Amino acid sequence: MNRKISHQAHLLKEIMSYEFTAVELNLFLDTHPNDVKALTEYNQVTECLKKLKFEYEKCYGPLTNFGTSPSQHPWRWIDEPWPWQIEY
Amino acid sequence: MWIYEKKLEYPAKVSGPNPRLAKIIIEQYGGSDGELSAGIRYLTQRYTMPTGMAKGVLTDIGTEELAHFEIVGTVVYKLLKGVSPQQMQEAGMGAYYADFGKGIFPINAAGNPWTAAYIDAKDDPISNLHEDLAAEQKARAVYENLLNLSDDPCVNDTLKFLREREVVHFQRFGEVLDNVQTWMNSKKVF
Numbered sequence: 232m233n234r235k236i237s238h239q240a241h242l243l244k245e246i247m248s249y250e251f252t253a254v255e256l257n258l259f260l261d262t263h264p265n266d267v268k269a270l271t272e273y274n275q276v277t278e279c280l281k282k283l284k285f286e287y288e289k290c291y292g293p294l295t296n297f298g299t300s301p302s303q304h305p306w307r308w309i310d311e312p313w314p315w316q317i318e319y
Numbered sequence: 320m321w322i323y324e325k326k327l328e329y330p331a332k333v334s335g336p337n338p339r340l341a342k343i344i345i346e347q348y349g350g351s352d353g354e355l356s357a358g359i360r361y362l363t364q365r366y367t368m369p370t371g372m373a374k375g376v377l378t379d380i381g382t383e384e385l386a387h388f389e390i391v392g393t394v395v396y397k398l399l400k401g402v403s404p405q406q407m408q409e410a411g412m413g414a415y416y417a418d419f420g421k422g423i424f425p426i427n428a429a430g431n432p433w434t435a436a437y438i439d440a441k442d443d444p445i446s447n448l449h450e451d452l453a454a455e456q457k458a459r460a461v462y463e464n465l466l467n468l469s470d471d472p473c474v475n476d477t478l479k480f481l482r483e484r485e486v487v488h489f490q491r492f493g494e495v496l497d498n499v500q501t502w503m504n505s506k507k508v509f
Contacts, residue, residue, distance in 0.1 A: 243326050251328065254383060258487065261375045262494035295322050308325075315393040319330035 239312075240319050242287045246294075249280045321382070328386040329480045331393040332473040338410035341398035342428065343468055347481070348391045349425025349433040352457040354481075358384035360438040360454060364447045372498045373444060377451075380488050387481055392423045394477060445503075448496045455489035 236244075256273040263269060284294055292307025293300040302308060347353040361381030368374045399407070399421050407416045414430060425433035441447055462482035469475050 240330075244330055246326065247329060254328070254379075255487070258376070258379055258383075258491050261372060261379060262491055262498070264372075294326060295324050297320075297322055299322050314325060314327045314389065315331075315396050317327075319332050 236319055237317075239287075239291055240317050242283070242290070243317065244319060246280065246283050246287060249276055249283060252276050253280060327390055327393060328383070329390055329477060331390050331397065331477050333394060333397040334471045334473045336400060336402045336406075337398045337471055337474075338402045338407050338412050340469055340471055340474060341395045342410060342412050342415070343465060344391065344398065344474070344478075345395050345426060346428035346461060346465065347458070348388065348395060348423070350427035350461070351437040352454060352461050353425075353427070353433075354384050354388040354391055354458075355425050355433055356437045357381075357454060357458065358388055359435070360440070361451065363438065363440045364451070367440075367442045368444055368447075368499075370498055370502050373448075373495050376491055376495045380491065383484070383488075387484065390477060390481065394474060395423050398471075398474070444499045445496070448492055448499060451492045452489055452496070455485045455492065459485040459489070 253273065253276045256269055256276065260266065260269055260273060284300075288294055288300060292310050293302050296308055349355055358381050361377045361384065365374050365377040365381070368377060402410075402421070404416050407413060407421075415424075415426070418424070427433075439447070439450055459482055462478050462485065466475055466478050466482070469478065
């Protein structure tokens with residue numbers, strides 16, 4: 232099973248690593264709301280994530296639903312693969 | 320309101336079909352200290368929490384637990400991919416197959432379906448938070464048991480990530496307990 236992973240999986244893994252940083256900083260800030268360094272990092276990661284997600288969505292359609300991200304025509308939200316179908 | 324993100328929190332890889340491993344990993348999908356229990360427990364306890372910090376942490380950790388529920392579901396799904404009914408039977412999943420086929424249903428490793436009896440939500444933030452602290456430690460212990468039993472290095476990588484998250488959540492809940500205790504001491508009106 233030594234397949235080369237797809238371009239989609241590659242981009243997703245990059246988004247995952249930034250978003251994980253954001254999740255971790257978010258939880259830390261919940262209990263350390265006055266930490267300037269963590270907040271600065273959180274805002275920086277948020278900016279990086281926005282750009283990465285924009286790039287991903289140009290190729291593979293919306294990452295999020297309910298009006299949080301626009302779609303090309305035809306409606307691409309229903310495009311496969313769904314997350315559990317992707318090989319990393 | 321929740322927004323779904325069409326991605327996993329962490330890449331869930333498996334080396335190949337492995338119904339014997341799927342049978343035990345499902346513990347963290349539908350077991351008492353599994354990810355479904357964790358998510359529902361925290362998201363249910365939020366309503367009567369006294370401070371913004373407590374409400375925020377329960378919301379965020381509860382949400383992350385649902386992402387973990389999805390990761391564990393994905394691991395089980397992938398471990399059963401391409402597995403025949405006979406192979407499931409030989410791996411001890413015959414009873415599972417009879418009921419659910421290859422659907423991913425929340426049961427524990429012993430086959431008991433998920434139940435809300437696994438969780439609690441009192442109008443008492445101190446007892447809730449102690450339950451949450453214990454839940455994180457119990458989940459950590461279960462991941463360690465699974466790591467002891469697993470023979471798939473790709474699955475181990477995902478299990479180690481999930482185990483580590485329990486440790487971080489425990490830390491955050493400890494800080495919330497501190498915050499709620501400070502809040503209670505400052506009130507002193509009964």
